[in-house]
Amino acid sequence: MVELAILLPLMILLFLGGWTAAGLIGDNDTALQATRAGARYAAELGNDGYPTATAACQGAVAANPCSADQGIIQQMVPILTGTMPNAVLTEIAIYEPTSCTNGGLFSTGTPDTSGGCPPNNGAYTTGENIDVYTLVSGTWTLQGTALYTLALRDQVHPNEAELGVLVQFKYTSPTLSLFTQTDTQYTVVRLSPQE
Numbered sequence: 001m002v003e004l005a006i007l008l009p010l011m012i013l014l015f016l017g018g019w020t021a022a023g024l025i026g027d028n029d030t031a032l033q034a035t036r037a038g039a040r041y042a043a044e045l046g047n048d049g050y051p052t053a054t055a056a057c058q059g060a061v062a063a064n065p066c067s068a069d070q071g072i073i074q075q076m077v078p079i080l081t082g083t084m085p086n087a088v089l090t091e092i093a094i095y096e097p098t099s100c101t102n103g104g105l106f107s108t109g110t111p112d113t114s115g116g117c118p119p120n121n122g123a124y125t126t127g128e129n130i131d132v133y134t135l136v137s138g139t140w141t142l143q144g145t146a147l148y149t150l151a152l153r154d155q156v157h158p159n160e161a162e163l164g165v166l167v168q169f170k171y172t173s174p175t176l177s178l179f180t181q182t183d184t185q186y187t188v189v190r191l192s193p194q195e
Contacts, residue, residue, distance in 0.1 A: 020173040024181065027087045031167045031185035034079040038165035039189040041075040042068075042094060046155030065146045068153075069094050069131050072165065073140050084169065090182070091168040092140060095130035096152050096161070097188045155191075162190040 045068055073092055080089060129148040133140040154161050166186040173179040 016173075016175040019175050020179055023086050023174065024171050024183070027084045027169065027171055028183055028185060030080065030083045031087075031169060031183070032187070034076040035165045035167050035185050035187035036189075037079055038072045038076040038092075038094075039163060039187040040191075042072045042153070042163040042165060043155065043160070043189045043191045045071065045153075046161075047150040047153040065131065065148060065150050066142055068150060069133065069142070069146070069148075070140070073133060076165070076167070077140075080167070086174050087169040087171045089135060089167065089169050091166070092133045093130055093164075093166040093168075094133075094148055095128065095164045095166065096148055097164040160190045162188055164188045 072094055076092065129152055131146045131148045132143045134143055135141075152161060153163060164186055166184060168182065168184045170180060170182045
């Protein structure tokens with residue numbers, strides 16, 4: 001009986017820890033799948049035929065980077081909604097992975113600038129070409145100014161642009177309520193859009 005009294009709490013803690021870890025791994029995998037879908041759509045969309053689009057989210061809807069971003073987000077949200085019951089989405093970002101260009105991640109395997117894929121590992125700095133969206137009253141809303149213009153998303157072969165999509169979420173364990181963690185998943189894609 002003494003052995004059981006000592007071992008039972010440890011066994012329960014190990015079980016709950018395993019459950020927490022499995023949930024976090026599953027939510028990370030779901031977020032990664034969503035970023036893959038969003039990045040693939042972003043690459044297929046490219047600059048949507050408007051290489052001289054303005055940065056502001058105004059004007060003609062088709063030439064508006066925020067309109068293109070909303071299409072990318074719409075590709076991601078169905079994957080994320082309802083499949084991450086213990087996570088709260090905090091941010092979706094669409095960005096130009098600066099350290100992945102000019103001999104960066106794809107050619108050498110490691111980022112070669114102080115930025116990163118994602119930029120600065122999620123800490124955005126002034127001047128980075130990134131559009132950050134957060135959920136406001138049920139709508140994904142641009143925070144700040146749209147810096148990742150459609151002109152930067154050119155997908156003309158053989159010089160296709162690299163496009164990045166990032167999802168950030170806060171995971172809370174359903175069993176160990178003291179355990180919360182903020183995680184980020186991202187995907188960078190370069191490919192020609194489908195004709």
